Amino acid sequence: MPAATLPAPARTQGSDFAPLLRQVKEHGLLRRRRGWYARSIAFNLLALAAVITGVALLGHSWWVLLLAAPLAVFTSRTAFVGHDSGHAQIAESRRSNKLLGLFHGNLLIGMSYAWWNDKHNRHHANPNHIEKDPDVGVGALVWTQEQAAERSGFARWLTRNQAWLFFPMLLLEGFALKVSGWQDLRRQSGRERLVEATLLAAHVALYVTLLLLTMSPGKAIVFALVHHALFGLHLGMAFAPNHKGMEMPDGTGERWGHLQRQVLTSRNVRGGLVTDWFLGGLNYQIEHHLFPNMPRPHLRRAQPLVRDYCESVGLPYTEAGLVDSYKQGLLHMHDVGEPLRVG
Template identity: 75%
Template sequence: MSLATAPSPRTKGSEFAPLLRQVKEAGLLERRTGWYTRGIALNLVALAALAAGVLAFDGSWWVLFLALPLAVLHARTAFVGHDAGHAQIADNRRLHRAIGLVHGNLLIGMSSGWWNDKHNRHHANPNHVEKDPDVGVGALVWTQRQAAEREGFARWLTRHQAGLFFPMLLLEGIALKITGWQYLKQLPANERRVEALLLSVHFLGYVAFLLIAMSPMLALTFALLHHALFGLHLGMSFAPNHKGMEMPHEGDGREWGHLRRQVLTSRNVRGGAVTDWMLGGLNYQIEHHLFPNMPRPNLRRAQAMVRDHCASLGLPYVETGIVESYRQALAYMHEVGEPLRATA
């Protein structure tokens, strides 16, 4: 089930109902199709201009300086795919699917089907140890119980995971693409064919363009640098949102409704227009989780309503600066690995 068709949270008689009513009356759930149309067009023009810039360098190693803006624009492209998965752009399910496929599979080479499935499960149970794939065991772990089960190199990795977090993000751009290819076998045959075709077109087009524009060695260097910076940027956009916040699990006796489940597990990042642009609106993580289909430009407008509603209930509303958000996330990862360092 895609995020666009996920069931709405039960609101009757809940803590969430008054807030939902207030947001609806303010028109904040209405689509901002014109805003997205302009943003998508500008992003495509910028990508085309950057491609022309790569060709203009005529094989010079100075072209490596364009890997950074390309990584930023690819992150912008991923943000559009993310918003399409949440049905934020228009009242048309097929259009959202098409936008997701173009921006995910075709333009950045990442499976939109994989992303929507994973992200849907995250939104349903954020930071839930057994249900949220974002806190499952992987290269990193998120609880001391997970850490205790590590062996060999993985155990060493967990001991040092806070210090290795940002360097490991340099591999995320490539990992996202590999994971997407691996996920294709789980899709229905017709969806698998479409996604595989678009992923193949992206890969072949990307390789062919670089080999036309530069030597093979420079092309390889450019691709590695571009994907490293892309993974770092994307990872830094998602990292501050939940790490170090509440982590519910089976049997802990907590039966939270939609409001508490989303607010207590999320952290906002304070900032202005530049922060909004660089983080793709994910800095309003609390509002985004409460209203996943709210158009991105409306999240800032909803913030005061959400903050005041939480205050009226005595519910913590966590918001920090960008540096402090990373400090808290890294401190939590360091704490998870503490028992392993104590026994090393």
């Protein structure tokens, strides 16, 4: 069931993507930006170090809770680096990107790089596909009325009210992401599992040690709760506007080419440099999905090329303001639960 009513474009063949790809390559937009990433990573690490120093200095006071907010922001910035490394946007070699991902994901924020990559790559291959995209599978939330009809008990109540509960539930996402990484160790094997588990355990040890050495146990628990709640909220706010409320292909979508599959299921968020920074470049979701290995600073430059090309081939190119993008996603979730409220 499509989640949004869009004009039906002419069927797009896979070859329709080739002219756009050629333009992007001619503009050099797939070239690596190692200097840009080096500066961004260095700034983020210095910012994290500054916040951690502040935690150590203020740990004796409840004022330390104010630092949970900037720590959440720069933890999210760290996650964005892990995301980019998973897409091979940063370095040329697969090994270098993986090392960057393990360092930023597993060690610095305690989120499994292997788990995230496996899940996220499946999402990119079939965005919003009801059966193939793990991001629209049945979980705490559901995304189609067919999924909603199968709910019972507490899950049914949750679905009826999921639009109202969405942002409060994001406060739990920081914990859920870490738990999912630990659970994924069962899927992994050999050296990968050993490396992932060691780095995840090292993160937990370092995080707990920092808090317990600088503040009382009660204060440490409150700080960790606030930090992870804000971290989950920030990440959720970055990812939520991108696909919710857009087309949700099923069997029909199997015939779509790359261009149609990525453009019709994605939504861009309008904004300036502050929006780019806060959302980690994910506001250029259409460009990111069409060219997942494009370095983040090139997405803004690619946007007019992609928008003009979509217009030339009659393909709807969806953009919205930040608030409106959230509104569209929430309205979709509200509509999904409508039959349960009527019944």
